[in-house]
Amino acid sequence: MKYDFREYEAKWQKRWEDEKAFEAVDFSEKPKFFSMVEFPYPSGSGMHVGHIKAYSGLEVVSRKRRMQGYNVLFPIGFDAFGLPTENTAIKTNTHPRKVTERNIEKFTQQLKRVGFSFDWSRVVDTTEEDYYKWTQWIFRKMLDNGLVFRDKALVNYCPSCKVVLSNEDSQGGKCDICHSDIVQKSKDVWYLRITEYADKLLQGLEGVDYLPNIKMQQENWIGKSTGAFVKFALKDTGETLTVYTTRPDTLFGVTFMVMAPEHPIIDKYSEKIGNMDAIEAYRAECAKKTEFERTQLVKDKTGVCIEGFKAVNPVNGKEIPVYISDYVMMGYGTGAIMAVPAHDQRDYDFAKKFGIDIIEVIKGGDIAVEAYAGDGEMVNSDFLNGYTNKKDSIARMIEELEKSGLGEGGVQYKMKDWAFNRQRYWGEPIPIVHCEKCGIVGVPYEELPLRLPPMENFEPGQGGESPLAKLEDFVNCTCPKCGGKAKRETDTMPQWAGSSWYFLRYIDPHNSERFADSEKLKYWLPVDWYNGGMEHVTRHMIYSRFWHHFLYDLGEVPTAEPYAKRTAQGLILGPDGEKMSKSKGNVVDPNDVVDAYGADVLRVYVLFMGDYESATPWNDSSMKGCKRFLDRVAGLCDMAKGSGATPELETKFHKTIKKVSQDIESMKFNTGIAAMMALINDIYDHGSLTVDELKCFISLLCPYAPHLCEEIWESLGEKELLSLSKWPEYDEAKTVDATIEIAVQISGKLKGTVVIAADADKDTAIAAAKADAKIASLLEGKNIIKEIYVPGKIVNIVAK
């Protein structure tokens, strides 16, 4: 047979679809396997080969599991709300709904051409009303449960485009679109209180099977720290300034305090402050910097000393100055710090610049040169003097603080609450109304979905408001509570919302009563294996784990954790070794590859090109090697006759089945394919194989190159689909060779090899090695000091 993919790829794709070969069955008796890939954002430029690699991993796993008798749910959908679609809509004067439909169609066509075994009956689209109804429903539940609140926040604002920008779109303080200067603007923001779940999210990591680096990234993102809250009296105000510190035991080394420039206490006492002008000027400077810029570590600290009040160190009564500086953020801790310049480099730099005292309280460094952050004996610290273990000194200080009521132990998280509103059209409307009398009122559940109203012009409203603010019919409404006049919230949800629960909708995508049926949830949850990009392992995964934990607490889902296992694929780089991007012109379109080489070659190549978890550059000629491999597979048909096993090949077959099976489970697809290539080389060397062996070979290859394998399977007279037939099994005993070649070393240097029985004992192996003529001559006249035999590997004779 020839590898003539144009003849049959479409044929098999149609047959899989006609026979519903890959549709999951709810409540099947078979063991369930829920494998999920990150659903794509359907962009206008279509898919690139990176998507194909991202999906091919679990595609192969899923196909193998089906052949092993699992009831597999391998779904796909579209995360279709988002800014790029809205921008395309504005630019081309097309409704985002239309743009989305067009893009989804394009993606669907591309995905189907590659022959992915998705369950196409369960496709979800986050922008459909019967999907976002439930996104809004979950949000409403959060509102009812006190997890939604409103607060002021500083946002990146482009005065020219009149839009709020993400940090990503405002790097370097310039707007990504028009390149004008960004300003920091205070704005009302809806928050989800994710910090309430910080501990649960941290503890939940203990029971899940994520790659270790993924787990660590999530732990660091949540960032739990233990320390103490300490109260400093502000003299002449009656106010206390509370700070958070991880090292309360360094309190005797505090020589000044720093507040974030935006700290509200400054405004409260502005009349007492003598240099308010200087402070306002400094604040104006800070407002120009984005958070991104403020967070760049700079040696040269800036700040202003507040004239008007001083703080009192609670442990020694010393009066110390209070500064404002932009290295302190409102968003972490309390927005103010106690500065210990001797033992914190940032405080040290600040103290040096402003000529503030530096008092050593931990011995071990040279504070004339730099801050010392290591451990050591406590000095200059009254009752803490002599402590050498920081755990003890911290505990003692907390004890003292709590006794005197000047502070208490506490924990802090790096993780911030989730800013949940965007001033955009193409997103889920936030189901809230603002009533003059009742305040914030949720839209009643029976009124969901709160539909995105039709609109012509998606340009943002005045002063960076959502486009929806321009629609009076939408904005003006009656309060669900009192029936009086009210206004709707016009902001929409961020893109993260729809993707926070989509795995639940796959389980029951057409349910109109509930987001998913409880029994089905019980059957399918958790997702057994979730694969996606490294860039989503913190934000997306933590957000969706948060939503799931919340639903679990409500009793709506049967598991606390949504994902039992998580892996991540590496990027495909352009042929130039750079990240693929339109602007660099190094993007490879999967359609072009399918046209020229066929879907099977594309599938095999993206998994063979390198380690699945690492970034690998695309290489056209390397892909041709995969084409040659499939040519040779097709060629096996002409060599196959008879049944049973070929003695010369039998062990090789069993070894290959084992290797391919294991490598799929550990996502070492490249070495699994290499094993099949090595086997086919052996078969060609041997010159023939049996029909049974051919069937075994194509069964192993089927998850990778299903079209070709189905075609060969059919040509052998089989009527049922290979994709649903049995995965080959191996006999462990037959994976071992009778004789093996082992290396022989003399004093650790390789000198030759010798063939011995696989089960030979140490004496036999060493005797065989010594019997070798070359080894014998090299050993002549030498004293043998030690003889080592590592079974199946090596003999090492240490001689002098």
Added chain:
RNA sequence: GCAGGCGUGGCGGAAUUGGCAGACGCGCCAGAUUUAGGAUCUGGUGUCCCCGACGUGAAGGUUCAAGUCCUUUCGCCUGUACCA
């Protein structure tokens, strides 16, 4: 700065608990076939001073034995929120 990761032939990459470094593929070289190109087939291909020695970013160390373990160091990539 912090966190995570990576350095192996001309290239992508292989190497259980330390046990024959370079599997498999690309590329390259030679031969066969072909009017030529392409395709295909066969053989070869880490380096060198080639019956021997040297080789996994660099330098030390542990060991009978190190790509793998330890120390120091250099370079690169990714994420990032100066986190008190």
